[in-house]
Amino acid sequence: MSLPPLADLLATARVVALPMHTRFRGVDTREALLFEGPEGWAEFSPFVEYADAEAATWLAAAIDFAWNPQPAALRDRVPVNATVPAVDASRVPEVLARFAGCRTAKVKVAEPGQTLSDDVARVRAVRETMGPEGRIRVDANGLWNVDEAEHAVHALAAFDLEYVEQPCASVDELSDLRRRVKYMGIPIAADESVRKSSDPLAVARAKAADLLVVKAQPLGGVTHALQIVTAAGLPVVVSSALDTAIGLSQGAALAAALPALDYDCGLGTASLFLDDVAELRPVDGAITVGRVTPDAAALDRLAAPAERRDWWLDRLSRCHEVLGRGADAA
Structure with a gap:
């Protein structure tokens, strides 16, 4: 470059x-x-x-x-998930209402100062709000150890999880947990083990995850992220790093360039903001692909x-x- x-x-x-x-x-x-x-x-x-x-x-x-x-776009809209912060369960309907038409929700868990009971209540509220057809994924940001993660997966499995994102911090821990819960059929996703690693392919080589969460900014851009995805050979979810509409448009460019898009993307996070530099909140569960100019x-x-x-x-x-x-x- x-x-x-x-x-x-x-x-x-x-x-x-x-x-x-x-x-x-x-x-x-x-x-x-x-x-x-x-x-x-x-x-x-x-x-x-x-x-x-x-x-x-x-x-x-x-x-x-x-x-x-940027690489050629293969689609002009990208389906996205709702993002539920570590709020009290009573606030879940209010949060989900900001994500128009989203059929998938990512729920933050393992929040410092909270308990697994708080996580269970929050995920239960998401399931009740979205109904049986909604897809639920949880994200622990690597804050559980292996035993805690195994216990949490058992406690949350009743809510029909799509996957568990970065339940533990290290590749070895992810590998151990994946072995322990494999019989449950709940996939393990890696995020920090990809974007914060000096070797973003280590988690794939170790077979420590079933899918990868990729983000354009921390991976050095769309082209470099696509190279990582190709080399990893695993399904991916394109997500944001709590970006403005400008950063989200870069994430959308990455998602649009992928040959396959098997999961809803974590690019609906503009709905977490009270205000933004441009409009790129989800409409009918998706965001549009294309350059964005700030107002x-x-x-x-x-x-x-x-x-x-x-x-x-x-x-x-x-x-x-x-x-x-x-x-x-x-």
């Missing part, structure tokens, strides 16, 4: 802060840096705790999306405070330097 000068990124850079309906992944407001290149707008939004070396991969993805044509008024309305803008611009500069050192070494 040819690295554009930092000045070209800074020329159009806008930092936004999107308020959320419900606290999710430890945040009430999602910050992102957006910029425009020759091909359109892109998003740079690694989570704030990520170090520069990891965040630089997200910048490479954004530059690729803004500066280069000028929304960029102004959602502009981050000056100190946060400066923090992101400094981060952009540091990560650009990391990519530059890599290009020089190559």
Whole structure:
């Protein structure tokens, strides 16, 4: 990838802060840096705790999306799932109502400070709200150990799970759990073991998961993510990293380019926001594929405070330097 000068990124850079309906992944407001290149707008939004070396991969993805044509789309709409944060069970109908027409729900479990009983109540409420035809997947973000995960899978199996996402943190733990629960017929999906690993194919080689969750930003862009999917040889779910509509459009480009799309994608997360830079919430259970341009008024309305803008611009500069050192070494 040819690295554009930092000045070209800074020329159009806008930092936004999107308020959320419900606290999710430890945040009430999602910050992102957006910029425009020759091909359109892109998003740079690694989570704030990520170090520069990891965040630089997200910048490479954004530059690729803004500066280069993307792989050909094989579909113009992508079916998506609803996302249910670790809310009280009584709030589940309210959350699901924001995801128009979605037939699948991903439910967050293993929230620090909560119990398995809270998870069971939440998943039960999702099943009751969606009915027997709804599809339910749960995501533990690697927060269970193997014994806890096995116990939780047994407790949640009555709700007819589509799969369990990243129940444990390590590839070895996933492999052990998959062996233990294989007789139950509930697939294991890997997310962090792919996107946060120095070797995203390790989980596939170890046969530690039945499917992979892939995200365009942390995997370095659409083309690189497609290469990982091809090499892994497993079914995949394309998901977001709590992106703005701009980042979601990049995820949609990845989903649209896949030869097969066996699962609803985790790209409906715009419905978790109170406001966004453009409109890309689910309609009839799907989002459209195509470039998205932020609304000028929304960029102004959602502009981050000056100190946060400066923090992101400094981060952009540091990560650009990391990519530059890599290009020089190559």
